[in-house]
Amino acid sequence: MAARVLRHAIQQQVCLQKMISSNIGGCRVNVRLISTANRLLSNKLFSDKHEWVTVDNNVGTVGISDYAQDALGEVVYAQLPEEGTELEKDDEIGVLESVKAASEIYTPVSGTVVSNNKAVEEDPTLVNTSCYDKGWLFKLELTNQSELGGLMSEEDYKVFLKTLE
Structure with a gap:
């Protein structure tokens, strides 16, 4: 849809x-x-693992939700996927470490990584201060756009979050 x-x-x-x-x-x-x-x-589309993706032409930009960054606390380290890495939907592709915990990053869609956010690697707190703008994690060229249909809209994601309370 x-x-x-x-x-x-x-x-x-x-x-x-x-x-x-x-x-x-x-x-x-x-x-x-x-x-x-x-x-x-x-519009951002969200996974149940709290990653989001926006799509421009055939390139998806991926990050974590405000809910996820808040649950993590202050992010102190980011390990992001390398350019050229081929990913399948739900692959574990990196780690965000905070003062509270470490959390795996999953890809919400399949594709090939075309860039990662060097600014986040240098200053991981961007994930906390700007998770939907400057704190994006990586971009990938989509290999299966139909997977977008399995993700949640922002409104559906907000409803999903209420089930976690």
């Missing part, structure tokens, strides 16, 4: 960008629709 919504949003965005670039009238409406498509594209 999520993959279908994402694919539709991408198609809308491309179509609307073509319309605006060719100076077709009604730009106010088109800009509003592009804004809506961008909001859909930036």
